[in-house]
Amino acid sequence: MQMKQVLLEARQDFLSLLKRRGWKEKDLNILRGIFLGELSRVDVPADIFELAIKEAVKGNLKLSSKLLGVSEIDTLEILFWYLPKKYPLPSERLKKRLKAESVKEFIEEANRLRVKLGKKDFMELYLHLEEAEEEEEKRENTDLLERVRNLSIEKLSESEIEELRYFYSLLDLRGKESVRTLNVHPYILSAIIRNPSAPIVIDGSNLLWRGGLSVSYIYEVFERLAVFREFFFPYRIVFDRNAEFVLPVHERKGFERWKNSPNVLFESPADGLIISLANTMDAVVLSGDRFRDHGLPRRVRVLTPEEIEKG
Template sequence: MIYDPEFLDRYHELQRKRSVIISILKNINSINLNNYKILIKNLEGRLKDKLKKLDISYFSLYTANLLYGKGALKARLNLFEEIGIMPNEIAEILFWANPQKYPFPNFQKKYSKHFIESERNRLKKSNLDDFLQLYALDTYKNAKNDFLIEIITEINSLKIYEFEKITWLRELIFELNPISRQKIKDSININEYIEKALFSKPVCEVILDGNNIIYWTIPPSLNNIEKVIWQLSQIKKLYFPFYIVFDKNVRYMYKSHIFNFPNVYFHSPADELIINLAISKKAKIISRDKFRDWDVNLKKYLLNIDI
């Protein structure tokens, strides 16, 4: 074993990546889009760019056959050419799945028995335990913890309404060790609500009564919406994601970038949609309206927030 601190950092980084990838590959037949994105984010070779353009259903089908199918490995690798992926690209999956047996692919060479045997000889001469350690040795001088840097860059580009992206990044962060999580937390510069959403587990979703919140101040202001979101970042529990419901006529009264958010709805009467969303999603409602015109008890749904 090599005890160079930079090598050990790189090796531990690869171990973390493998832990994430293995947890996804175990459920390859039912992989969802969030996990697919997490998997891609953790890959290191040319396969990463190929999968960004590949339909998830093809990846699931062909990879399940690669990992658990019958027949010669060469034939299962070659099948990927049908979907535009070369054997020495998809072989990265074999590496993560079983680094005791499969080396990281060299994109200048065919992923053949001869290549695997030559890498096994190199592993033996290096006096290392597996191909994960060998790959760490090959890459640690150039890697410089690129994995965490990529995550930090991705987080710093987040928009407050990118809930799907926030969700899969949170899942990725929770797979990391406490030291790495803290390093990310110390290095990001983002909206406080997004930060809370990344590092906390949500208790439930929340519906904002847009028109009602606008009139919390005199004069009425759309800025009240952003103040409410900020307050959500300050309280102990995480309510995520949030949805905003306005009456349809609000767009004739105000102009705002908020109206373009994908989590914003326009409905008249707004109360109808607010109530339906809260009940169907078991979400909280932020509003000073008591909804007395509706034959439903919403007391347990109301969340008290001041600005």
């Protein structure tokens, strides 16, 4: 109801403006506060705008569209404010939905939709479509949050993260904040929010030894990667084939999640596969080993856990 009152007041301002002659810049500012569609972006002198508006009200949409540099369908917004019982507001949402090629077709299709939805005029139709879109955006945002909550760091897939990045980019500031404050692993959030500088290949067995054969150390490393000055994604981890059996018995259950990850590979010795993957993926390597005995290509950058800890 509040939004409808705002629209009704805006219409009164528009009707009052029509009674004036010799429009000035202040009159254009009133129009810019009223128009909701393509007309809100028109930049022409006040006298041209006045002529275009008054010609449209007379029914000369063709001349009005030429003066304003917009389509005839877009000039229908002038008639909407003048007579919302007869003319629809050509919002981007409605234009996409109707896909009409002429003013006549647009009005006819909009009227069919109005009748179908049981709305008494085009102002009610506009409000209904806006509210429906807001609800849809809320549902999509809720779906996105749920998808992010269900992500696991072990099974992050590049294709899914790319899709979630796209949906994240469409959110408004409030929606983005709701994603950023989710209680999930920070590397997952960084994968959605930050732009990767390169993939990363991780020497898994080396990290296990450095972390005192504790699987939790791998998660700690990913926490540091999440806030490192560069962000690396996607990732691969290479473990020696006997990595599981080197671990204490109480650590093996936690290792199962990594063992079943599509981002984890096992090879013995692991160094050759790590270097090969880094070459193929054009990735950096995370390891405490400098691979001096394996002919590491110069272009492959090796980061140590100590560098990651420093940020």
